[in-house]
Amino acid sequence: MKMKFIEEKIFNVLMVLATLVVFGFFASIVWTIVRSGFPTLTWEMITSLPGGGFYLGKEGGILNAIVGSLLIVFFSASLGLLISIPIVFYINVYLRKKSKLGYFTRLSFDVLYGIPSIVYGAFAFTIMIFFGLKTSLLGGIIVITLLIIPIFVRSMDEVAKSVPKDLLDAAYSLGATKLETCKIVIRQIMPGIATATLLSIGRAIGDSAGVLFTAGFTDNIPTSFNQPAATLPLSVFFQLSSPIPEVRERAYAAALLLTIIVLILSVGARLITNRFSKHRIQ
């Protein structure tokens, strides 16, 4: 047999192996989290606040972290949408295709997307000091909003770019202003908006380095924007560094909960991209 066929065989095997390795990592991560988290994930953990001596292994739950994460995610996703939809409209409807401003905006969002969350955290921390804010729910919302705007803009822009120009021209020819044309664009990019929202929520709920500086940590549910807020990832992180086995086991349970949420969001995003395209014109 010729050398090239042997080489071919070897590399075919290697390619399958590489893919299996990726699968292996995935299976190992999911299996580890489920196996260690499942036994300790109880209803009480999800529905109660940390009791006295919680960090010594006494009873209580992580409701503070769950609610804190949800509050931060809810407010920053809404703010993020409000800020990024106009930007996407502007670079796709108001600007010409070859516009320099559009090019730089897209490039800067690509770059912002790559900036690590710890840098966002440090930056937001300097803003907070500048305005005299302490670690608080508001701080967490600011940093997460900044963090997810690039995700929103990039994934919505990806869909908005593919809206056919003829469709816009048809709207203009009927006398619509550019703002009114945006109403047509928004129908076209609806699935994009939904996917972008789920992606952003996934990233927002899993982020820990950003909120470390800014949201702080607390055993209570914040009742105003000035109070610190706990978050799920940080709850995992802090409990994990405890020397007490019971506390560490609860960290595993919190990790399982976080993983389940992220899994649902990720699967949901994929389903939406595939199905939720009712008004779409190809």
Next chain:
Amino acid sequence: MADNIRKRIFLDRLSKRVMLTLTIFSLLILVFMGGGLYYKSAEILRENSLWTMLTSSVWSPFNGEFGFWSFIISSIYVTLLAVIIALPISLLTALFLTENTKPWVRRVVFPVLDILAGIPSVIYGLWGILIIVPWIADELGPRFVDYTSGYTLLAGGIVLSVMIIPLLVSLFVEIFSTVPKEIKDASASLGATAWQTSRKVVLRKSTPGIIAAVVLAVSKAFGETMAVLMVCGNMVEIPRSLFDSAYPLPALIANNYGEMLSLPKYESALMFAALLLFAIILIFNAISRIVLQKVEERFKL
């Protein structure tokens, strides 16, 4: 009627202004970020020379000595290690997905990559602590060194490599699919096997894209914080082997956030670390994004 039109035009102009303002403002975030971090690290830059801070490895905040070298080199080592592990796996997987496979494989592998990309870094860190660290401490380490805690450079590299594989594979798949089918067919018609075509045509054609993707992955690995913080050991020393602990820059910032208020100079030093991270990643990202855009445009039909 005329009123109505005036109102519509007014609304259109108003919203254009608002949108333009938001767009310009978003462009300025990068400037503010760099400026804010520079402003905060100005104090330390005034008192210590930039060169000493970058090249000295003496770290004793209470004596006012801030040498970042051991953190910088830790970051570089961990990142390099992650890329060395992830690159062959991602290249082979991406080739497998684009060149010779049935549709059902893609339908299974892509969601898996999606999920891997979405898993929070704390979860990767936890996985590292439960699986990789004990494996290094009990199985792998004793074969090479007398003792290792498992919280090592190697653990950081492995965990980071798993974190960048989804990014690399999805970029590679995109890049490979821009190679025109005609030249692949031409290669096959000359008697090349599928692998020869992959190696000599697809990989060669996509070299600029591959490099850009790797640079992007490098900058992601360089800035990753929580997972490496959890598995690297965090001892201020220059790692001498894979089984020594490492202390990358992001971990330094995250680990000391609580203490930094007590010493103003310390805070300034940590902000300088953040500025360093920001500058490196900004440059890497901008270059690789520009290259990737060029690659995409070149092959667009």
